[in-house]
């Protein structure tokens with residue numbers, strides 16, 4: 001899952017998409033003083049997407065979003081009319097041709 005960032009100011013708005021992390025820095029004093037430095041990154045695991053929000057180096061929030069049911073990658077036995085899962089090559093234990 002990728003993240004999307006929209007930055008807005010008084011004069012401009014700009015969208016940006018498809019990032020593994022997004023980082024926002026808000027400054028004062030013509031850019032000399034950082035008031036906020038926020039970064040959000042995401043980590044994909046087989047079962048969930050984990051979003052972590054940082055203020056500077058300090059992690060301030062975490063969001064875990066469970067993924068939908070994953071494809072198992074199982075293939076079915078290719079013997080006609082057999083509904084078993086293939087375990088040996090393209091056949092199940094019963095249909096494997098010796």
Ligand SMILES: [Zn+2]
Nearest residue numbers: 077082092095
């Ligand atoms: Zn079979």
